[in-house]
Amino acid sequence: MQTTGFDEEFRAYVQARGPALLRAAKQLTGHPLDAEDLLQNALTRTFLAWDRIQDRGALDGYVRRAMVNINISQWRRRKLEEYPSDELPEVAGVVETPCDMQERLEQALQRLPERMRAAIVLRYYEDMTEPEIARTLGISVGTVKSTVSRAMAKLRSELGIPRRPPPP
Template sequence: MNGSRQEEFRAYVAERRPVLLRAATQLTSDRAEAEDLLQAALAKTYLAWDRIRDRGAVDGYVRRAMVNTQISWWRRQKLDVYPTEQLPDRPVADDHTDQTEMRDALSRALQRLPERQRLTVMLRYYEDMSEREIAQILGVSVGTVKSTVSRAITKLRNDEALLP
């Protein structure tokens, strides 16, 4: 790119940067990410500057570059998250008091469940038994175990004593 075109590009960026940064912020909802996104889009625009004949269309070109770049970043980020069958281990809390209070609250909430729901939750989550194993122990169907656990978990989630 020759000197006059570089100056033309610099002038464009100096003039339109605030407007383009607002558009980038709308795409990312984060000021730092928006600045990175705008910088990447301007780099792409700089490389294509000689090919852009209509200078009135430059804003559209930069916005399209921002959208395409943001989509690429989302896709790349999405590949970094993989669903698994097991939940990750919870980080160890530094404060023993918080752990004790949470255990106490959970214990009280479990005590408020009807006996069958409490038993199925204990076997499922504390003893790590499968639904089939629980069904055999209790002499009920697997579907009954599933619905009982589901109802119990719903009650526990709605239990105000567990809320911080």
């Protein structure tokens, strides 16, 4: 593969300034792997604009500005995963092991009425679709949906699991 002087000039720049630019990216992101991705994206933008950059002495500033802009865009795109609240959640006193939870779930399942238990087992243990469950139990798809919904509400209630809030 032949490279042009344009490519060689860019390659020399990246080799010479790459480590310093990576340190700047780490300061922006706080994480080494995110910093590498950020720098790569900024260098891609710089490469695409290489022929339009007249002042080669301003290259570091161009790449740093690109990193800042990309980083800000990523912040804006991130979905808010935590929601502010006036109340702090209660601190759990006892940590439950997966075995304990599995046992509690099995007991709660046994307390469900037969049709609810069957619908839950077929849906979540056997991974059957609602139409398959309807055919198996001899009921309508609508009845399957409402039965599974009511059964899940009972299980959540018995196990003390709060219902998920609706998405914002």
